[in-house]
Amino acid sequence: MNRDKAPADDPVDLAARGFGLVSSGSDAARSAETRLRKLYRWASVEEASQLVALGGDGFLLETLHGMLENGHPRPVFGINRGTVGFLMNPWRADGLAERLAAAKPIRVRPLTMTATTVAGETLTHAAINEVSLLRETRQTAKIEISVNGRVVLAELAADGVLVATPAGSTAYNLSANGPILPLNSPSLALTAISPFRPRRWSGAILPDDVTVTFRVIEPAFRMVAAVADQFEVRDVARVEVTLDRSSELTLLFDPEHALDERIAMEPFAT
Incomplete structure (x- = not known):
């Protein structure tokens, strides 16, 4: 017997456990939200100590970024009502x-x-998956790369270059033929995006306590954008790029569907 099943006028109380519900607003997410609000009682988002998020990977990242910005990180259980849903x-x-x-x-x-622009403006943003530099025009990007102040x-x-966390190593990094990093690995992936020169250089695996610095060569002519997950800075x-050790986010998973195990198995996916 499923203990979650209850009459429509007697929903299961998740508010008492501190769970609030947020939705991406897509048709699939809205339909799921309507269903869950009939079955369960929820805390308000402002008062919730944990969240259930309905949507795709992009909405989950948006939710996590919002918590980083307001200084109130809370565990999040994401439910896929998007496309990939990794x-x-x-x-x-x-x-x-x-x-x-x-x-x-x-x-x-x-x-x-x-990121510092050609105009001299400096902008700071968090990235849960990766920070990527991408050419803005037909001109090939030319980028100098330093690690801890040493030009490597x-x-x-x-076309560009990126730095990915272990959690983000199966996202854009994998599409760019970067390495998959175990989730508990104290490493970052440095991955070239469609490299032309050096011809055989695809990237490197770095310890996660380093500072990676990219200097755009001829930035006013070979314009480059920097993207932290979904936040873009042009020119x-x-x-x-550094790892923020002062911030920690918690994702909640079904034990048989946990992120660490899926990342470990991703190299064997067909």
Whole structure:
């Protein structure tokens, strides 16, 4: 017998456990939200100590970024009502109280991107998956790469370059043929995007306590944008990337669907 099932006028109380509900607003997410609000009682988002997020990976990242910005990180159980949903749990309306009680916490730390534009403006933003530099025009990007102040590559000619966390190593980094990093690995992936020169240089695996600095060569002519997850800064001249050890985010997963195990198995996916 499913203990989550209850009459429509007697929903299961998740508010008492501190869970609030947020939705991306897509048709699929709105439909799921309507169903869950009939089955369960929720805390207000402002008062909730934990969240259930309905949407896709992009909405989950948006939710996590919002918590970083307001200084109020809370555990989040994502439910996939989007497309890929790699960071999400499968959609099921029934049994949610039991799933939340058994959920496995996975903790991740974000990157900090500090980007300085050609005009001299400096902007800082967090990235949970990756920080990427991308050419804005038909001109090949030319980028100098330094690690802890030491130039390790004087000139990368490519479409761009990125730094990915272990949690983000299966996202854009994997599409750019970067390495998949175990979630508990104290490492960052430095990955070239369509490199032209050096011809055989694809990137490197770095310890996560380093500072990676990118200097755009001829930035006014070979314009480059820097992107921290979904936040873009155009016409950058210099970008510095570090791991933010002062911030920690908690994602909740069904034990049989946890992120660390899925990342470990991703190299064997067909």
